[in-house]
Amino acid sequence: QVQLVQSGAEVRKPGASVILSCKASGYTFISYYLHWVRQAPGQGLEWMGMIHPSGGSTTYPQNFQGRVTMTRDTSTNTVYMELSSLGSEDTAVYYCARTPRGNNYGPFDFWGQGTLVTVSS
Amino acid sequence: EIVLTQSPGTLSLSPGERATLSCRASQSVSSTYVAWYQHRPGQAPRLLIYGASSRATGIPDRFSGSGSGTDFTLTISRLEPEDFAVYYCQQYGSSSTFGQGTKVEIK
Secondary structure, eight states, X not given: XXXXXXOOOEEEOTTOOEEEEEEEESSOGGGSOEEEEEEOTTOOEEEEEEXXXXXXXXXXXXXXXXXXXXXXXXXXXXXXXXXXXXXXXXXXXXXXXXXXXXOSSOOOOEEOOOEEEEEXX | OOOEEEEOSEEEEOTTOOEEEEEEESSOOOGGGEEEEEEOTTSOOEEEEETTXXXXXXXXXXXXXXXXXXXXXXXXXXXXXXXXXXXXXXXXXXXXXXXXXEEEEEO
């Protein structure tokens, strides 16, 4: 069965960076886009970008460009998301999610369990 | 960027009642590229509807989606206790954006 397993909770100080991981299993890793979506406390869902594991191509929305980097390791079926210059507004639960074969921006049919990132001095 | 506005913000209903949730886009979206998700506290979001009206695998038929152009609707025909949650619409035709969510709470 398809599974996306994310790394554990992180605490960072303002200005620092964080790297989260998402390990995929149960399907052909290189054939499906993987995305990152976050939810800040009391807020809605926010799309952070996507990566195609086959060639590593990425697409980021304008509000995250320059601050987010997504990479992948095809030997371990894992994608990574690095977010830099953290501020308190980056405190959120971060999810990875997959789109079905042949789709790019959505829909998201499988999700990771979420990773809480807390930014605090 | 396509902005999605969901209404109402909160819907207070009793089990067994019908829920109608609205999602309005700032510009026309192909119905092929509209999805709805259910999000319960402490869980990952769950895909309910894609392509505006197609139910995802394992989703009960009390959930239905409709709409076109700029106006889309998620209907829950008879609320079950497990349906009280937050619901988000998403467009994925031009990049990806979510609405701000509608909370369905027990009256």
